[in-house]
Amino acid sequence: MSHEAWTACCERLRASLPAQQFNTWIRALSAEPEEGGEGVRLRVLAPNRFILQWVRERYWPKIAEHLAELGIAQAELQLGAATKGGTPPRPSRAASAEVPSSTDATETPAAAAQESPPAASPAEESSTEPKPRPGRSAPKRRPLPLAEDVAPSSTLEALYERTRLNPAATFDTLVTGRANDLARAAAMQVAHNPGASYNPLFVYGGVGLGKTHLIHAIGNAIFRTDPRVVIRYVHAEDYYADVVRAYQQKSFDAFKRYYRSLDVLLIDDIQFFQNKARTQEEFFHAFNALTEAHKQIVITCDTYPKDIQGLEDRLISRFDWGLTVQIEPPELEMRVAIVQKKAQLLGVQVGDDVAFLIAKNLRSNVRELEGALNKVVAFANFHSQPITLELAKEALKDILHAYNRQLSVEHIQKTVADYYKTKVADMHSKKRTRAVARPRQVAMWLAKELTPLSLPAIGEAFGGRDHTTVLHAYRTINELRLTDPQLNHDVHVLLQVLRG
Numbered sequence: 153m154s155h156e157a158w159t160a161c162c163e164r165l166r167a168s169l170p171a172q173q174f175n176t177w178i179r180a181l182s183a184e185p186e187e188g189g190e191g192v193r194l195r196v197l198a199p200n201r202f203i204l205q206w207v208r209e210r211y212w213p214k215i216a217e218h219l220a221e222l223g224i225a226q227a228e229l230q231l232g233a234a235t236k237g238g239t240p241p242r243p244s245r246a247a248s249a250e251v252p253s254s255t256d257a258t259e260t261p262a263a264a265a266q267e268s269p270p271a272a273s274p275a276e277e278s279s280t281e282p283k284p285r286p287g288r289s290a291p292k293r294r295p296l297p298l299a300e301d302v303a304p305s306s307t308l309e310a311l312y313e314r315t316r317l318n319p320a321a322t323f324d325t326l327v328t329g330r331a332n333d334l335a336r337a338a339a340m341q342v343a344h345n346p347g348a349s350y351n352p353l354f355v356y357g358g359v360g361l362g363k364t365h366l367i368h369a370i371g372n373a374i375f376r377t378d379p380r381v382v383i384r385y386v387h388a389e390d391y392y393a394d395v396v397r398a399y400q401q402k403s404f405d406a407f408k409r410y411y412r413s414l415d416v417l418l419i420d421d422i423q424f425f426q427n428k429a430r431t432q433e434e435f436f437h438a439f440n441a442l443t444e445a446h447k448q449i450v451i452t453c454d455t456y457p458k459d460i461q462g463l464e465d466r467l468i469s470r471f472d473w474g475l476t477v478q479i480e481p482p483e484l485e486m487r488v489a490i491v492q493k494k495a496q497l498l499g500v501q502v503g504d505d506v507a508f509l510i511a512k513n514l515r516s517n518v519r520e521l522e523g524a525l526n527k528v529v530a531f532a533n534f535h536s537q538p539i540t541l542e543l544a545k546e547a548l549k550d551i552l553h554a555y556n557r558q559l560s561v562e563h564i565q566k567t568v569a570d571y572y573k574t575k576v577a578d579m580h581s582k583k584r585t586r587a588v589a590r591p592r593q594v595a596m597w598l599a600k601e602l603t604p605l606s607l608p609a610i611g612e613a614f615g616g617r618d619h620t621t622v623l624h625a626y627r628t629i630n631e632l633r634l635t636d637p638q639l640n641h642d643v644h645v646l647l648q649v650l651r652g
């Protein structure tokens with residue numbers, strides 16, 4: 153009776169949980185009647201403490217409720233293996249991990265490019281303080297340990313918090329297509345075998361194409377397999393801020409100890425190390441120490457290693473040691489799939505026609521796709537209407553209008569040059585005086601907002617500039633719009649003029 157109840161309970165859980173969660177956490181459990189029990193008492197067994205703790209925190213109330221409805225009044229969750237009925241299926245150590253989303257760890261936001269010297273800027277103030285843990289003895293683990301137990305005093309939440317990972321960015325929530333399948337496969341390999349496969353794994357690609365998502369997915373997968381692995385996600389700007397702080401507070405020992413104590417270092421947007429000599433030096437030594445100890449390093453960047461400007465050769469050559477993979481802009485089908493996946497994650501129904509509308513008009517980056525979907529969902533909520541094609545067109549009319557008018561970059565450049573009384577030729581020139589550079593940045597910003605062109609294509613139209621220059625201009629103007637009323641007014645007027 154109790155075995156049947158357990159089977160029925162599992163069926164209910166299978167129906168109510170995402171497959172990944174069910175396969176990872178519930179299939180790992182087994183059940184047996186308690187000795188001397190009359191078929192109404194059940195011991196549910198978890199094969200290790202990690203699973204025990206996770207199931208207890210997340211699923212046990214629901215499991216107990218189902219069992220009660222199925223006539224099992226007393227059920228207990230314990231550590232142990234089933235003594236009969238075969239070995240329960242073990243959770244897969246494969247990398248398609250799912251980390252429950254109830255932790256409050258947040259993704260470190262990518263801030264705008266910063267070329268200023270390392271003074272105490274707000275970006276540094278808000279950066280994450282390194283957290284050296286002097287009491288922690290150097291790990292002697294090769295290979296990384298299995299998930300057999302977790303120190304009872306450290307809750308999973310606390311361990312997870314230290315990683316700075318975003319629980320929503322997993323392999324499960326990452327849509328795969330031609331644009332990222334190699335990068336994803338390499339990332340899964342690394343997650344499966346940290347420190348032993350590709351070290352470093354270097355992922356590069358344009359803005360908003362999922363590089364950050366991918367390295368969080370690696371971290372989340374490793375954490376799920378073994379929460380004792382010391383993982384840290386850090387944005388390169390925060391690493392830089394940590395270096396500055398260590399310098400100011402003369403705390404380099406603590407800084408070094410902390411970064412070298414990691415088992416997995418996930419460092420995002422390494423192009424921010426450009427021309428920051430001291431940061432590069434520190435990173436060089438941390439890199440060497442970690443790789444020598446077979447600790448895993450994963451790096452993301454917006455360009456191929458050899459194309460990063462202002463980075464020391466010895467660092468660039470090290471980036472080549474492991475595997476370098478690119479993420480490309482997604483093709484239409486993949487963009488449609490991404491919109492649908494994001495809608496599913498938001499818990500909303502979006503028809504193929506709406507997904508297609510968004511995917512067709514927003515081509516260059518996934519973040520924009522997401523932004524458009526959010527706009528449609530917010531619009532529907534606000535008007536209490538279902539998401540139809542008509543509603544989506546209305547919600548996105550600004551974007552579609554810009555797209556349909558096929559505004560050319562040339563037209564934008566001419567309009568901006570007229571407005572600022574400069575020459576169109578200055579849009580292409582290498583001149584960097586403020587009077588020329590600012591209108592050029594405004595024009596780049598407008599080109600990005602009002603045309604479906606990619607950053608490299610916009611850069612090309614502005615005298616063959618690199619896409620990072622366009623990105624920098626875009627971020628600069630976004631920031632200035634918040635702090636400089638005159639510039640904000642200028643942009644507003646130009647938007648009106650160009651949108652007609």
Ligand SMILES: Nc1ncnc2c1ncn2[C@@H]1O[C@H](COP(=O)(O)OP(=O)(O)OP(=O)(O)O)[C@@H](O)[C@H]1O
Nearest residue numbers: 262325326327358359360361362363364365518519
């Ligand atoms: N293949 C994908 N499947 C699902 N979501 C994706 C995919 N690619 C990107 N995204 C989503 O798009 C958004 C932007 O991605 P992400 O921040 O990882 O880009 P990035 O390449 O790191 O950008 P940046 O260069 O600005 O740092 C995120 O919300 C991410 O979840």
